[in-house]
Amino acid sequence: xxxxxxxxxxxxxxxxxxxxxxxxxxxxxxxxxxxxxxxxxxxxxxxxxxxxxxxxxxxxxxxxxxxxxxxxxxxxxxxxxxxxxxxxxxxxxxxxxxxxxxxxxxxxxxxxxxxxxxxxxxxxxxxxxxxxxxxxxxxxxxxxxxxxxxxxxxxxxxxxxxxxxxxxxxxxxxxxxxxxxxxxxxxxxxxxxxxxxxxxxxxxxxxxxxxxxxxxxxxxxxxxxxxxxxxxxxxxxxxxxxxxxxxxxxxxxxxxxxxxxxxxxxxxxxxxxxxxxxxxxxxxxxxxxxxxxxxxxxxxxxxxxxxxxxxxxxxxxxxxxxxxxxxxxxxxxxxxxxxxxxxxxxxxxxxxxxxxxxxxxxxxxxxxxxxxxxxxxxxxxxxxxxxxxxxxxxxxxxxxxxxxxxxxxxxxxxxxxxxxxxxxxxxxxxxxxxxxxxxxxxxxxxxxxxxxxxxxxxxxxxxxxxxxxxxxxxxxxxxxxxxxxxxxxxxxxxxxxxxxxxxxxxxxxxxxxxxxxxxxxxxxxxxxxxxxxxxxxxxxxxxxxxxxxxxxxxxxxxxxxxxxxxxxxxxxxxxxxxxxxxxxxxxxxxxxxxxxxxxxxxxxxxxxxxxxxxxxxxxxxxxxxxxxxxxxxxxxxxxxxxxxxxxxxxxxxxxxxxxxxxxxxxxxxxxxxxxxxxxxxxxxxxxxxxxxxxxxxxxxxxxxxxxxxxxxxxxxxxxxxxxxxxxxxxxxxxxxxxxxxxxxxxxxxxxxxxxxxxxxxxxxxxxxxxxxxxxxx
Amino acid sequence: xxxxxxxxxxxxxxxxxxxxxxxxxxxxxxxxxxxxxxxxxxxxxxxxxxxxxxxxxxxxxxxxxxxxxxxxxxxxxxxxxxxxxxxxxxxxxxxxxxxxxxxxxxxxxxxxxxxxxxxxxxxxxxxxxxxxxxxxxxxxxxxxxxxxxxxxxxxxxxxxxxxxxx
Numbered sequence: 001x002x003x004x005x006x007x008x009x010x011x012x013x014x015x016x017x018x019x020x021x022x023x024x025x026x027x028x029x030x031x032x033x034x035x036x037x038x039x040x041x042x043x044x045x046x047x048x049x050x051x052x053x054x055x056x057x058x059x060x061x062x063x064x065x066x067x068x069x070x071x072x073x074x075x076x077x078x079x080x081x082x083x084x085x086x087x088x089x090x091x092x093x094x095x096x097x098x099x100x101x102x103x104x105x106x107x108x109x110x111x112x113x114x115x116x117x118x119x120x121x122x123x124x125x126x127x128x129x130x131x132x133x134x135x136x137x138x139x140x141x142x143x144x145x146x147x148x149x150x151x152x153x154x155x156x157x158x159x160x161x162x163x164x165x166x167x168x169x170x171x172x173x174x175x176x177x178x179x180x181x182x183x184x185x186x187x188x189x190x191x192x193x194x195x196x197x198x199x200x201x202x203x204x205x206x207x208x209x210x211x212x213x214x215x216x217x218x219x220x221x222x223x224x225x226x227x228x229x230x231x232x233x234x235x236x237x238x239x240x241x242x243x244x245x246x247x248x249x250x251x252x253x254x255x256x257x258x259x260x261x262x263x264x265x266x267x268x269x270x271x272x273x274x275x276x277x278x279x280x281x282x283x284x285x286x287x288x289x290x291x292x293x294x295x296x297x298x299x300x301x302x303x304x305x306x307x308x309x310x311x312x313x314x315x316x317x318x319x320x321x322x323x324x325x326x327x328x329x330x331x332x333x334x335x336x337x338x339x340x341x342x343x344x345x346x347x348x349x350x351x352x353x354x355x356x357x358x359x360x361x362x363x364x365x366x367x368x369x370x371x372x373x374x375x376x377x378x379x380x381x382x383x384x385x386x387x388x389x390x391x392x393x394x395x396x397x398x399x400x401x402x403x404x405x406x407x408x409x410x411x412x413x414x415x416x417x418x419x420x421x422x423x424x425x426x427x428x429x430x431x432x433x434x435x436x437x438x439x440x441x442x443x444x445x446x447x448x449x450x451x452x453x454x455x456x457x458x459x460x461x462x463x464x465x466x467x468x469x470x471x472x473x474x475x476x477x478x479x480x481x482x483x484x485x486x487x488x489x490x491x492x493x494x495x496x497x498x499x500x501x502x503x504x505x506x507x508x509x510x511x512x513x514x515x516x517x518x519x520x521x522x523x524x525x526x527x528x529x530x531x532x533x534x535x536x537x538x539x540x541x542x543x544x545x546x547x548x549x550x551x552x553x554x555x556x557x558x559x560x561x562x563x564x565x566x567x568x569x570x571x572x573x574x575x576x577x578x579x580x581x582x583x584x585x586x587x588x589x590x591x592x593x594x595x596x597x598x599x600x601x602x603x604x605x606x607x608x609x610x611x612x613x614x615x616x617x618x619x620x621x622x623x624x625x626x627x628x629x630x631x632x633x634x635x636x637x638x639x640x641x642x643x644x645x646x647x648x649x650x651x652x653x654x655x656x657x658x659x660x661x662x663x664x665x666x667x668x669x670x671x672x673x674x675x676x677x678x679x680x681x682x683x684x685x686x687x688x689x690x691x692x693x694x695x696x697x698x699x700x701x702x703x704x705x706x707x708x709x710x711x712x713x714x715x716x717x718x719x720x721x722x723x724x725x726x727x728x729x730x731x732x733x734x735x736x737x738x739x740x741x742x743x744x745x746x747x748x749x750x751x752x753x754x755x756x757x758x759x760x761x762x763x764x765x766x767x768x769x770x771x772x773x774x775x776x777x
Numbered sequence: 778x779x780x781x782x783x784x785x786x787x788x789x790x791x792x793x794x795x796x797x798x799x800x801x802x803x804x805x806x807x808x809x810x811x812x813x814x815x816x817x818x819x820x821x822x823x824x825x826x827x828x829x830x831x832x833x834x835x836x837x838x839x840x841x842x843x844x845x846x847x848x849x850x851x852x853x854x855x856x857x858x859x860x861x862x863x864x865x866x867x868x869x870x871x872x873x874x875x876x877x878x879x880x881x882x883x884x885x886x887x888x889x890x891x892x893x894x895x896x897x898x899x900x901x902x903x904x905x906x907x908x909x910x911x912x913x914x915x916x917x918x919x920x921x922x923x924x925x926x927x928x929x930x931x932x933x934x935x936x937x938x939x940x941x942x943x
Contacts, residue, residue, distance in 0.1 A: 015875050015876065015878075016875075016878065018883070019874070019875045019880060019883075020867070020875070021883075022880055022883025022886050023857075023867065023871040023874055023875060023880070023883075023886060023890070024817070024857065024858065024860075024861060024867070024871065025815065025816070025817015025818070025856065025857035025858040025860075025887050026817065026858075027817075027883045027884070027886075028816070029819070029884065031810075031816070031819075031820065032810075032816035034811075115800070115802070115803075189918075190918060191882070191884075191918055192819075192821045192827060192829060192882065192884040192885050192916065192917070192918050192919075193819070193821070193882065193884040194820075194821070241882075241883065242882065243819070243821075243882045243883065243884030243885075244881075244882040244884060244918050244919055246918070275823050276821065276822035276823055276824060276827075277824070494882055495881030495882030495883070495919045496881070497881070662878040663878065665878075666878050666881060666919070666920060666924065669920065669921035669923045669924070670881065670918075670919045670920050670921040671921075672921055673920075673921030673922065674918075674921075696822070696824055696826065697822045697824070697826035697827055697916070698824070698826055702916050702918065703921075704912075704913040704914075704916065704922075705908070705909040705910075705912040705913045705915075705917075705922040705925070705926060706909045706910060706913040707913075708921050708922050708923070710923060711921065711923060
């Protein structure tokens with residue numbers, strides 16, 4: 001139940017408090033920090049997808065102008081410096097004798113300037129003996145395939161399987177089985193601020209301080225402490241302004257470990273800021289999954305069961321947050337999406353390949369799984385001759401089904417599945433679309449309508465008995481002697497606006513003006529421990545912790561006021577920066593007066609009460625909190641060029657209580673733009689021998705202002721059971737947009753009977769599909 | 778290394794003169810950030826695509842990662858730090874970006890503002906399509922551009938109302 005009654009700030013479109021510094025060029029990102037005497041690092045990276053290093057001579061680089069040191073993998077190996085990958089498997093930050101992907105770091109040059117370091121990298125002499133490269137995950141699984149890593153026993157690095165007993169029966173009894181292979185392409189998140197880290201070392205004290213561009217300050221601290229054999233109390237991570245994350249700044253990277261190690265070794269401030277070309281090959285890659293899916297239906301449209309065999313190329317290493325695990329395992333839990341089925345079966349293979357390691361990018365499991373979910377349903381509706389909206393409505397989890405226990409074992413909390421779909425269909429003009437499409441066809445135009453109903457499992461709590469992710473978030477709320485409020489939270493912001501939204505929540509609980517609340521995060525020396533920002537959790541779990549802590553603090557404030565006013569707590573009300581006796585506004589005490597008493601005058605405090613005004617909370621949410629909604633889109637395809645234009649785009653979003661609709665809509669519109677990029681523009685391709693094709697922003701086409709549609713956002717609000725009733729939503733548009741856009745293009749090409757199995761839908765691929773299809777029927 | 782490695786350059790930044798010795802190979806962006814101390818100009822790609830480093834050189838938008846500092850000798854440079862008319866004030870573009878939630882992580886924002894400033898100099902009342910075309914040289918990964926375009930529209934209206942002040 002929401003702790004927010006009659007909110008004054010929650011729900012308002014308040015301008016963000018963080019914006020003035022960004023608008024005036026006063027944001028401070030990692031690259032903007034430069035202590036006097038800072039040394040700069042540049043990395044030597046492998047030009048080969050797979051090779052043995054037969055000789056490495058750093059001598060010429062060490063003698064170059066301005067160079068202070070050259071670090072090799074051998075030195076780190078001797079010092080036993082490694083960081084933790086999946087299930088704690090150690091990963092060497094720098095390659096020692098075998099390089100496993102193009103971009104694999106081999107050595108680090110430290111110099112007085114970045115320019116000098118980059119110059120000297122080219123002087124390191126390396127001889128390589130190329131080895132066979134494994135790029136395609138299906139080829140990697142084949143009998144006799146070369147090993148992607150000569151130390152691995154097999155290319156299969158992860159396997160999980162679950163086929164419930166009843167699933168074969170359901171498929172046997174089905175009137176229709178739809179089979180399709182859906183293959184997403186490789187992408188990377190490309191936050192506009194490249195990754196970076198600045199490490200300083202206090203000798204004798206043995207204290208490492210790191211300024212890093214990270215979504216998770218405590219994770220970076222603990223990862224570095226473990227890798228460098230330091231105690232956690234001797235590592236401090238400070239996350240300054242972060243220029244976007246989208247998943248790729250969650251976790252630890254080899255460059256983090258190497259730079260921090262160099263600071264300890266040299267006793268100097270050491271800094272590395274990625275350039276874009278190395279970002280394209282060293283930031284986690286994402287997607288690139290294969291779903292060989294089949295779904296069983298009755299002829300009346302009833303959805304019975306789904307089976308999916310998933311193959312995911314993990315890249316050269318299984319990272320701690322490997323997408324080969326997260327994309328597939330989370331996908332397996334929500335494969336049916338908002339629809340009821342009786343059984344879900346899956347087989348997952350994670351495969352080592354000689355490509356950049358696969359990690360998290362906004363939506364993680366979602367873009368692929370929602371495409372599978374909606375793509376199978378669309379095909380079934382077509383084959384059964386049923387209306388695709390009606391068939392969706394018929395199978396959706398209904399209001400009376402909540403809490404809905406999915407056969408996968410997860411529980412869906414209440415949402416508005418049918419209502420969202422109906423609203424989106426109405427707003428996009430579904431009922432009239434057949435006529436609109438026919439009219440367009442008479443003019444020789446191809447238009448199509450796409451729909452993606454979605455659920456998003458957000459705000460992970462204890463979703464497994466021993467969850468691999470921190471199952472809570474933390475907040476400390478402190479009222480200063482002045483009555484103003486300082487909030488420390490464990491979730492980080494890299495654009496989400498926590499300084500604003502969390503202040504809105506706390507201001508309402510404590511009855512102070514929004515401007516009297518300051519929100520801080522990102523410094524492990526000040527912020528409480530937590531899981532950081534991932535998986536659409538910040539406002540639900542971080543905000544939930546802030547609400548709980550603020551509620552505890554309010555109780556203390558009221559208790560002190562009760563003592564000072566000689567009135568019962570039940571007779572008091574808090575608001576406008578004061579506590580007053582209900583109905584007797586003259587009998588009031590301001591929060592500043594309460595603060596003065598609480599910090600300075602023990603004799604006026606209630607007997608036995610601790611001095612000060614501070615409360616903390618660690619809020620453990622339900623295992624998953626599901627937001628839901630529906631995307632509907634109309635596109636036009638130019639059959640001569642294969643180019644797709646979005647004509648209109650509607651999003652219905654239900655993320656429970658909205659703290660700040662501006663920020664919710666900002667996440668939606670930004671997510672749709674990334675969906676446009678995913679479907680039509682972006683592709684991190686590899687040649688058969690493992691050379692990446694897209695290493696600049698000239699080759700990797702991010703959506704531009706001229707590429708994105710105008711998005712109409714509509715809201716439904718089904719509150720969750722979390723303290724404020726919020727649900728996560730930062731990834732939802734990325735979860736749904738690809739399926740909606742692909743569906744729209746297929747609908748536009750329905751005269752040709754085109755269905756897509758691969759992405760992206762570049763003009764060439766669309767044009768080829770039209771050419772390959774028979775003439776219009 | 779052939780030829781001279783360093784040269785003294787002088788230019789005006791945000792109305793103040795600056796003079797210093799730079800490596801001839803240094804980009805204007807690096808000199809603005811490292812030597813002049815104006816870190817509001819951001820480096821997002823360092824190969825001239827993302828537009829985050831856009832500054833105005835003699836009134837024209839320039840990718841400061843692709844321009845050498847020595848080329849700016851004698852120029853008038855405007856960076857995001859010089860956009861506001863005075864301390865504790867915002868330029869109408871900055872105000873409009875704030876009103877419209879036209880930024881999230883803030884990293885591309887300085888370049889967006891400088892490009893939008895140049896647009897409004899040339900087209901004080903731009904169409905939506907003109908705004909989209911002008912801004913298509915600046916990449917934003919967060920917002921999906923919708924609010925940025927709306928902000929530029931609002932700023933155009935406000936600035937027209939204020940007699941075209943820029």
